[in-house]
Amino acid sequence: GAVVSQHPSRVICKSGTSVKIECRSLDFQATTMFWYRQFPKQSLMLMATSNEGSKATYEQGVEKDKFLINHASLTLSTLTVTSAHPEDSSFYICSVNDEQFFGPGTRLTVL
Amino acid sequence: RKEVEQDPGPFNVPEGATVAFNCTYSNSASQSFFWYRQDCRKEPKLLMSVYSSGNEDGRFTAQLNRASQYISLLIRDSKLSDSATYLCVVNAVFQGAQKLVFGQGTRLTINP
Numbered sequence: 001g002a003v004v005s006q007h008p009s010r011v012i013c014k015s016g017t018s019v020k021i022e023c024r025s026l027d028f029q030a031t032t033m034f035w036y037r038q039f040p041k042q043s044l045m046l047m048a049t050s051n052e053g054s055k056a057t058y059e060q061g062v063e064k065d066k067f068l069i070n071h072a073s074l075t076l077s078t079l080t081v082t083s084a085h086p087e088d089s090s091f092y093i094c095s096v097n098d099e100q101f102f103g104p105g106t107r108l109t110v111l
Numbered sequence: 112r113k114e115v116e117q118d119p120g121p122f123n124v125p126e127g128a129t130v131a132f133n134c135t136y137s138n139s140a141s142q143s144f145f146w147y148r149q150d151c152r153k154e155p156k157l158l159m160s161v162y163s164s165g166n167e168d169g170r171f172t173a174q175l176n177r178a179s180q181y182i183s184l185l186i187r188d189s190k191l192s193d194s195a196t197y198l199c200v201v202n203a204v205f206q207g208a209q210k211l212v213f214g215q216g217t218r219l220t221i222n223p
Binding site: 034041042043044045046049057091093100102103104105107 | 115119152153154155156157208210211212213215
């Protein structure tokens with residue numbers, strides 16, 4: 001069965017709204033979670049590393065004020081895309097701990 | 112230069128054929144190497160790790176050449192269900208933190 005879940009699986013929103021994506025570790029405690037983004041026909045790009053109880057570490061070029069990450073418990077990390085715009089439309093995927101398990105992804109479409 | 116480079120394909124081969132993918136990486140300090148499989152609109156799933164001595168898992172064989180910074184995946188007796196995008200992935204330490212770096216992926220279609 002799945003060890004990592006994401007919610008929602010798909011979201012369509014209007015430009016300017018904020019969208020929250022949840023990543024849950026189902027079978028074990030996840031001290032570290034990773035957030036990736038994948039545009040069509042491109043590779044997964046690491047956005048940030050989320051550490052339980054501390055601030056996330058963002059990759060170069062990723063705006064921390066736009067992509068808010070909260071890792072308040074050992075089983076849940078959330079990514080909030082604030083003031084989403086069409087260029088934020090992408091496939092957002094999380095993974096946990098040793099990164100061998102990925103969530104099913106969230107497909108975001110911003111109109 | 113991309114950190115991990117793959118031929119994006121697409122590769123279209125008949126069922127039963129043998130197909131090989133190649134991948135090169137730029138960071139000589141890379142420590143771990145993997146092949147992932149990603150189906151359309153799904154998350155990537157680990158196919159196999161790649162070891163220096165080469166390793167085999169059923170119809171799949173992976174090889175690593177550290178001197179040339181080159182990784183390969185060989186699929187024998189291909190099945191229709193092997194149709195997917197194959198991602199070459201390298202684990203490297205960057206600015207004190209480990210992270211996975213993904214190649215663009217090679218699209219494979221097995222034809223009946």
